[in-house]
Amino acid sequence: MSKTxxxxxxxxxxxxxxxxxxxxxxxxxxxxxxxxxxxQASTVKSVVWPKLTAITACCVAALVSTMVFFTSPETNTAVAMSDFFTKQKQSLLVQYQSQAALTDNWQVQLQELEDAEQAIKQTLENEPQNKALLSMLAQVYQQQLDLINKVHAPRWQQI
Amino acid sequence: MLMDANQPITDQVQQMLIDQVKNGDQLAYKALYDMHKAKVYGLCLRLIADEGHAQDATQEVFVQVWHKIAQFDGRSQFSTWLHSVASNIAISYVRKQKHWLNTVISFEQSGMDEQSANDCNGLNGLDKLIVRLPERARMVFVLYAVEGYRHEEIATLLGMAVGSSKAQYHRARQLLKQWYENE
Incomplete structure (x- = not known):
């Protein structure tokens, strides 16, 4: 039989x-x-910034507590705290300046907190070592940082 | 989602799976993989002519498709798009292997481009002969005769002249004929 x-x-x-x-x-x-x-690598990338921000906020809170309760009476605690928080706040605002915020009215909320900050500072001028007032000032500063982070951080997580 | 491999899968179901994969659903991607793995592996094996490397290339295809699936806009069939990704990866895989071999030993002298058939034991019939073909002749033959590409497309894919593609196809046919008649 032949081959095909x-x-x-x-x-x-x-x-x-x-x-x-x-x-x-x-x-x-x-x-x-x-x-x-x-x-996992991309998850790490997307959560690293919010986590770093949170860690920074915790460090800030710890530093504030230390300043409020352990600084010597001679030091003007309110001024030192104010300088520290102002730098932190400016740094965050620069970091997020090119990023859209989650809500439109966050600057109004920030302004309200800044008004509260001014009111506490004025009261502190008469009682510079009042721990309750210093603690309140620290809280108001912390709320400002939290607000800035909160309205911007979700965008980071989407990347 | 459970898929019955014996049932024809409608385009709508496949599109649904693709949409889920785009949202990061790995189960949906496993279903897509199960639907297409044999076709992708078949293409890779015929182009690469080595089982181990074809398996690696198939994995690379599906890893890349996972990352690129957002780019699939549905204007062509998913299988066509996947085929194109697989062809490109398999061809670049052959080139990478050849480059590596060239840096270690003289590829032409090694005779390795014609002995790959030893690494494809599961094949038979025409496939058994195809994997014996020299690399360029094999890739052109597979793309033209098996996969239905035009010489112009092959020339672009393989970075050669259209005439070279035709010449390699002729060479492949001659070798296959010779081997068939001497069998």
Missing amino acids: NFDDYLNESLTQLNKNITPDKELWDGIERAIMTNK
């Missing part, structure tokens, strides 16, 4: 050729691992 003509063999083989070939090895595990690794 090559052209016929080729045409027939190509027509019948199954394009699907199942791999011997299960490949999904490797794919899933690669996807997960990348996903």
Whole structure:
């Protein structure tokens, strides 16, 4: 019996050729691992800034407490605290300046907190070592930082 | 979502899966992978002619597709888009392997471009002959005769002249004929 003509063999083989070939090895595990690794890396990237901000805020709060309760009477605690928070606030505002805020009225809220800050500072002029007032001032500063972070941080998380 | 592999999967279901994958759903992606893995692996194996490397390339295809799926706008069939991604990856995989071999040993002298068939034990019939073809002739033959690309498209994909693609196809046919007749 003669062999089929090559052209016929080729045409027939190509027509019948199954394009699907199942791999011997299960490949999904490797794919899933690669996807997960990348996903985790991007998750770390997206949460690192809010976390850093939160850590910074905690450090700030701790520093304020230290300043309020452990600074010597000779030091003008309110001024030192004010300088510290002003720098923190400016730094955050610069950091977020190119980023849209989550709400439109956050600057109104910030202004209200700044008004409260001014009122406490005025009272502190008469009682510079009043721990309750210093603590209130620290809280108002902290609220300002929290507000700035809160209205901007969700955008970071979306990246 | 559970998929019945024996049932034809409608475009709507596939589109739904793609939408879920775009939202980061890995289960949906596993379903898409199950639907297309044999086709992608078949293409990679015929182009690369090595089971291990074809498996690696198939994994790379699906990892890249996961990252690129947002770019799939639905203007073409998903299978066409996936096929294009797979072809590009398999071809670049062959080039990377060749480059690596060239840096270690002389590729032409090694005879490795014609002995790959030893690493594809599961194949038979025409496939068994295809994987014996020299690299360029094999890639052109697979893309033209098996996958239905035009020589112009192959020339672009492989970075060669259209005439070279035709010449490589002719070379592949001659070799296949020779091997078939001597079998």
